[in-house]
Amino acid sequence: MAGVIQGRVLxxxxxxxxxxxxxxxxSFWGGYDQTSGEIIxxxxxxxxCVAAGxxxxxxxxxxxxxxxxxxxxxxxxxxxxxxxxxxGADTFLTLAAIVADEMYQRTFAVVSVDTEDFETLASAxxxxxxxxxxxxxx
Amino acid sequence: xxxxxxxxxxxxxxxxxxxxxxxxxxxLVRMAEAFGAExxxxxxxxxxxxxxxxxEATLEFAERLADMDAxxxxxxxxxxxxxxxxxxxxxxxxxxxxxxxxxQMQAYERMGCTPTWTCAPYQTAMRPTLGQQIAWGESNAxxxxxxxxxxxxxxxxxxxxxxxxxxxxxxARGLHLDDNRAGDVLLRLVDIPEALQRDDSFCAVLGYxxxxxxxxxxxxxxxxxxxxSEDDLKALGAGGASxxxxxxxHLVGHTPxxxxxxxxxxxxxxxETHELTVRDLRRAxxxxxxxxxxxxxxxxxxxxxxxxxEFRRLAPLxxxxxxxxxxxxxxxTGRMMRALAEQAGLLGPLREFGVKITVDxxxxxxxxxxxxxxxxxxxxxxxxxxxxxxxxxxxTFGSLEDCVRSAIAGxxxxxxxxxxx
Numbered sequence: 185m186a187g188v189i190q191g192r193v194l195x196x197x198x199x200x201x202x203x204x205x206x207x208x209x210x211s212f213w214g215g216y217d218q219t220s221g222e223i224i225x226x227x228x229x230x231x232x233c234v235a236a237g238x239x240x241x242x243x244x245x246x247x248x249x250x251x252x253x254x255x256x257x258x259x260x261x262x263x264x265x266x267x268x269x270x271x272g273a274d275t276f277l278t279l280a281a282i283v284a285d286e287m288y289q290r291t292f293a294v295v296s297v298d299t300e301d302f303e304t305l306a307s308a309x310x311x312x313x314x315x316x317x318x319x320x321x322x
Numbered sequence: 323x324x325x326x327x328x329x330x331x332x333x334x335x336x337x338x339x340x341x342x343x344x345x346x347x348x349x350l351v352r353m354a355e356a357f358g359a360e361x362x363x364x365x366x367x368x369x370x371x372x373x374x375x376x377x378e379a380t381l382e383f384a385e386r387l388a389d390m391d392a393x394x395x396x397x398x399x400x401x402x403x404x405x406x407x408x409x410x411x412x413x414x415x416x417x418x419x420x421x422x423x424x425x426q427m428q429a430y431e432r433m434g435c436t437p438t439w440t441c442a443p444y445q446t447a448m449r450p451t452l453g454q455q456i457a458w459g460e461s462n463a464x465x466x467x468x469x470x471x472x473x474x475x476x477x478x479x480x481x482x483x484x485x486x487x488x489x490x491x492x493x494a495r496g497l498h499l500d501d502n503r504a505g506d507v508l509l510r511l512v513d514i515p516e517a518l519q520r521d522d523s524f525c526a527v528l529g530y531x532x533x534x535x536x537x538x539x540x541x542x543x544x545x546x547x548x549x550x551s552e553d554d555l556k557a558l559g560a561g562g563a564s565x566x567x568x569x570x571x572h573l574v575g576h577t578p579x580x581x582x583x584x585x586x587x588x589x590x591x592x593x594e595t596h597e598l599t600v601r602d603l604r605r606a607x608x609x610x611x612x613x614x615x616x617x618x619x620x621x622x623x624x625x626x627x628x629x630x631x632e633f634r635r636l637a638p639l640x641x642x643x644x645x646x647x648x649x650x651x652x653x654x655t656g657r658m659m660r661a662l663a664e665q666a667g668l669l670g671p672l673r674e675f676g677v678k679i680t681v682d683x684x685x686x687x688x689x690x691x692x693x694x695x696x697x698x699x700x701x702x703x704x705x706x707x708x709x710x711x712x713x714x715x716x717x718t719f720g721s722l723e724d725c726v727r728s729a730i731a732g733x734x735x736x737x738x739x740x741x742x743x
């Protein structure tokens with residue numbers, strides 16, 4: 185991949201980390217173990233992977249409204265991803281990051297990109313997400 | 323594009339209505355700005371999914387708001403909580419969990435939420451009306467309110483719903499705006515026998531498949547020739563909101579914004595068309611079941627919460643029979659539906675059969691089932707979808723009659739005849 189991809193910042197953060205990516209959306213309620221950061225949706229391709237501290241690339245959330253609560257609890261416990269990159273802006277993930285920031289003054293970054301860029305990023309191993317939403321391979 | 327706030331919005335944000343108003347409004351404004359909304363709009367009703375206890379963070383959030391004297395500004399129903407407040411001791415719920423989940427319930431009651439404790443608020447008297455601007459959390463309820471009632475809500479996550487209820491304001495975007503309510507994807511039912519369409523498990527399976535295909539888009543289903551009941555539409559939305567992020571669907575000829583195919587798409591062309599045959603639906607039904615055997619530990623009905631009509635259908639199926647001694651049979655419902663079913667004399671046959679009724683919560687939001695449970699059977703696509711991850715158990719999906727027959731036999735028995743097609 186050449187150059188820097190410019191994402192749209194929903195919740196800003198400056199993070200670098202290993203990428204965990206899927207083209208399948210995820211409901212964090214019923215799909216993410218807030219005690220460990222493991223993906224537990226047994227129908228999801230990332231089932232069994234641990235996303236805590238990583239850069240999680242997913243097209244979007246799906247399913248339960250409680251997805252936001254699971255992510256808030258994960259931030260409190262330190263088991264949330266460091267950043268979530270989505271293909272298009274996602275309400276549930278953004279709200280969770282905003283409430284975590286308001287309550288705990290720490291959160292995860294949420295950045296959305298378009299479909300073509302999402303596919304490029306999903307194949308990377310490590311990424312850096314800048315505070316301005318710029319994303320580059322490390 | 324900048325956000326144009328009203329004077330009321332600005333005074334809330336400035337803390338002139340107290341700290342809770344400032345906290346709630348600042349979250350809403352950050353959301354409006356992140357999503358590029360140009361203004362806020364009024365809502366006149368809310369359904370609060372934030373009631374689900376998910377650990378210290380959700381309790382802290384609720385108590386912080388309640389301690390700031392937060393009050394809901396519009397009629398607000400409460401979703402399921404993390405505990406059946408009266409009967410949790412009959413189950414495997416740890417005392418510490420029950421105590422904290424109960425504190426979270428009390429916090430939302432202090433804020434003025436109506437203690438409905440149900441994921442099916444559309445079954446209560448506080449049902450919104452066609453065109454009403456509302457802010458609902460709970461994925462199945464959102465789909466029902468938008469699709470079946472024709473009220474207008476965005477797909478709200480926990481915590482945003484209560485912020486909307488406190489301020490009576492939401493960002494003017496998404497499904498609040500008519501233009502975004504047009505169908506995107508056409509699902510055409512092809513040669514599906516009416517007998518199958520009328521089976522109570524059909525809409526749950528169709529909902530699951532609809533969610534998988536549509537994901538976050540608006541699906542339109544054409545070719546549904548039977549007359550779906552409210553419980554069928556409830557199952558359709560719950561399936562779609564579990565396997566996908568369906569917040570609005572149109573069922574041509576049956577839901578209020580879809581008198582015709584053209585109306586459902588608001589005169590536009592579908593972005594995609596999918597033809598669904600019995601074979602596609604049979605495959606989707608198979609995906610809701612995670613194992614091949616006939617072992618059965620527990621039958622669970624009632625996600626979304628069991629309705630009065632469902633109690634009416636279940637009672638005669640059980641009359642004079644007994645549940646197998648090694649099978650647990652649970653129905654999850656709301657207090658109001660349980661009270662109505664009791665008054666209607668429907669609970670006697672259930673008790674004699676051995677049914678246990680749980681209110682306020684469900685098997686996925688409270689750790690009530692004994693940990694040794696390995697295999698669960700249900701007619702709910704939502705229970706079937708989430709059980710493997712949340713309960714670490716295998717699941718069999720069947721119709722209401724399949725569930726009852728299996729509970730009596732002590733092993734899974736399903737009638738496959740309707741699905742052969």
